[in-house]
Each structure stands twice: as structure tokens, then as C-alpha cells.
Amino acid sequence: MLFSQDRKQQREFLAKAWQKYTNQQLLEPLEKELVSIIKIHPEYQKRISNIDSEYFPGHGEVNPFLHINLHLALREQLSIKQPAGIKETYQKLLDIHKDPHQVEHLMMDCIAQIIFISQKNNAPIDKDAYLDCLKKQIN
Numbered sequence: 001m002l003f004s005q006d007r008k009q010q011r012e013f014l015a016k017a018w019q020k021y022t023n024q025q026l027l028e029p030l031e032k033e034l035v036s037i038i039k040i041h042p043e044y045q046k047r048i049s050n051i052d053s054e055y056f057p058g059h060g061e062v063n064p065f066l067h068i069n070l071h072l073a074l075r076e077q078l079s080i081k082q083p084a085g086i087k088e089t090y091q092k093l094l095d096i097h098k099d100p101h102q103v104e105h106l107m108m109d110c111i112a113q114i115i116f117i118s119q120k121n122n123a124p125i126d127k128d129a130y131l132d133c134l135k136k137q138i139n
Contacts, residue, residue, distance in 0.1 A: 007065075008051060008052075010065065010069070011048075011051035011065050012051055014034055014038075014048055014065060014068060014069075015048050015049055015051055016031075017030075017031035017034045017035055017038075018034070018035060018038050018045065018048055018049070019049070021035045021038075033072060033075065034068065034072065037068050037071040037072060037075075038068060040101055041064070041067070041068070043064075044064035044067070044068065047064050048064055048065065048068075051065075067108075070108040070111055070112060071104055071108065073111060074104055074107050074108055074111060075104075078090055083127050083130065083131060085131060086131075086134065089107075089131075089134045089135065089137075089138065090103060090107065092138050093106060093107070093137055093138060096138065106137045107134060107137065109133075109137075110130055110133035110134050110137065111130070113133060114126060114129055114130045114133065117129070
């Protein structure tokens, strides 16, 4: 149910995955991936149980649901090696920074930036701009 356009359903799925983990229940593969992301973000572990919370980036707040889903989106891109060259870019960044979590955050900044521009301009995602942003992270 994670791939729903319904924000509440997405948040419920994420919160339920974490609940299942904390209750030591069996997890589906996607739930395992979500839990692996939540585990590296202890600051979100209590916050994700409140699926009705609002977050205001303009006030310096981070939306934990969005953040976790950006990790998930990046990991999916890496697993299917799309867009072309993303896996190599990830490896170059990892060689520089030596910290997979930090590298994911650098790359997620590009995802968020490209999504924002796409929404602002009511245009499709610009894959080339995304790859350019990623390459700039290397320099």
C-alpha cells in the first residue's frame, strides 16, 4: 500500500511497519527496507506513530515520512540502476565520504530539489538536471 497517492495510507503503512518491527512480528520485504531506514533515524522513531502531524520545512521542520520515503526512493533507484549512472555516482560519493548514510543524504538533496522544481513548474522530472545535481555532489 506504500505506493498509494494517499498521504494517510502511505504514513499508515510506514507506521505499521515500524510497529510490527517493535512488536517483533514478521515483516514483508518492503517493510524490512523501511525499518532499516527508520533504524538509522532514531529521531523519527517516536514521531512516525503520529500520522496526522504536519511539518513545515519553512520553519526548519523535517517531515520524517518524506525523509524516509526519499531514502526508499533512492535505494530503489540504486537497486534498479536507474537513471543510468546513478550506481557509479553513489560509489564515487561513497569513496569520498566513506559513510553510506551521508551519501544517501547528499543524493536525496538532489531528489528533493528536482521534485520541487518539477512541482513548481508543473513539469515532468528532469532526469538530466537530476544527474547533473548528483555529479555536482562529487566535485
